Amino acid sequence: MAVWGWLSLAVCQVEAASAIPVVHRSQGPEAAGSMLASVGAVLIKGEVPTSKEFENLAMSAWQAAGHPGLGLGNYNKVGTVQRPMLSEGIYDVAAGAPAHLPVSPHSEQAYLYQVPRFCGFVCMRAADTGGELQLFDNVLLGTELRNLTDKLAKLGLTYFRVMGDQVHSANWSYATGMWQDRFGTTSWPEAKRLASLDEMMGGKPGAELGPWLQGTVILNWTVPAVTWINMTSNSHEKTKPAKAVLQSILDSHKSVNYGTGIPALHSTWGDGSEFEEWELAAFRAAVTRSLWVSVKLEEGDVVVVDNWHYAHGRLPYEGPRKHAALISDRFPRQVQQQQEACV
Template sequence: MTETMTWAPTEITAADGPLLDQLTERLDDLLLSNGAVVFRGFRITPAALGGVLDRILRNRLAYVHGNSPRSHVGDRVYTSTEYPAEQTISMHNELSYSARWPSRLAFYCETTPGSGGATPVVPGVAWLAALSPELRTAFAGGVRYTQNLHDGHGFGKSWQETFEASGRAEVERHLEAMDGTTWEWKRDGGLRIAQIRPATVTHPVTGAEVWFNQADQWHHAALGDETAAALAAIMPEEDLPQHVTFADGSPIDPAYVLEIRDRGLATAVDVDWQAGDLLVIDNVLVAHGRRPYAGPRRVLVAMSD
């Protein structure tokens, strides 16, 4: 993969030939060599989207164990996120906090943003290189994520919504298949999950070591001083919907959290949207986020293993 300052997603336009040829002949190689591909000018319609996704996501996945608010809009197709438009969503790899994550993501722009609303993307090797040696050393032992999911009434997401399940047995089967995961059902019907995960992973094909965790998104310091203080006033850290420490349980310095967040966003390249555009990324090689926007914006996402 190229150096940070010269890297950008590969862009394929309608002038390069029929969309079908680009999807079947070039996509796999381009994702391994560059990590992200943008298709522009093919005027992919919502009606045609399912057929396109069937070609590029060979085993489309449900958004099970996801922590972002989103709606199910089709056959394993979701809104990319439903966080408020004025918020920046920091860089992350989908489900990197879990023992199971998708290998490929596809983002489709159905409605052009009024203004802003780009999807920033960054190679994980570039994000890792942008972090200080002190921080990388501190995270060498990995991180511990704690997730508290309520039983339908409470703060954050319910376990039913998170696992797209209605019964405990189905959730337990999913958790049992995830190495490094422990859980307990709480007296109020909620579910507490703890997972120990590495801070970096190695891509199974390219061998690249990439920054691959969501410590900054799970840490209260990234919420801002006022929000963090308000949460601390109503519940202990271990009862927050999401909480993260180092793997040994010791606290993560808030300065590290802000460095991870800010350097990821600063290193990223923005993908601006027009209706009909399609962005496909290797979810291990490349992280993504969202810039704030105003006016309409509708971007959908699907994922595969």
């Protein structure tokens, strides 16, 4: 499959200065939480943590940032792509994009109706060259997209996942897996019923399951794309809510799917219409302009990110690279009608 020009945009853009605040692990969770609350991301320095230490560092940071009691989320329990697990709740980030291609900017699980509020990354081994973690400002993205932001607010986004069938497409090897495993049944009517009840995926309308090409099946659902987040000043005083675009458009679109054969992922406007080429180009350009930071993590570095404020991506790399990730529990994003009801 052809991969559109994000690669050239990603590697030719001017690298952003590292604006991410840095604290040392010895300074405690309050220091990390303060930076996370005021900026939306924090880099925690220290020795390579164990999986449990990584979990505690991330959770204590977002809890100290004003979310007490917010626990660890289970990525594979709800998502449509299964990531390899390094330990309970800790996932290998290498799933998906090969090393020589970038990971397109996205907010973690933005394709769901309920989205993780925070995500964390840890570097256990840095690549020989490249592999920088990039963070993109979703509020700036909403501004850069101009009229397309209004269209996103009106229509939302529809996401598609193709899965295999244990009988009719048993050779399906993509990480979306088999529909029988996804829904825990071999009954097609029961699987369709369960999809329609999946509020985590598509809200009250749930998702729709249907037959697809070469014996596969396709699952699709529609979610909002524009949310409101409370921006916080350095003094931790709440400012006016800001409009942010929370999306997984570019890493889901069929034109950028990795591998050969039937594309396993796709995204469209919420009314089912395909993105026009100029719209895709506008998305790519706006995302590039929303780049906030590009930083190559060192071994032991832990980054905790406000997943609603910043999308993340990765540049191509060479040599072994081992990074892991985790997510917080999920919340329904704040759409305009909800925001207006609160003011």
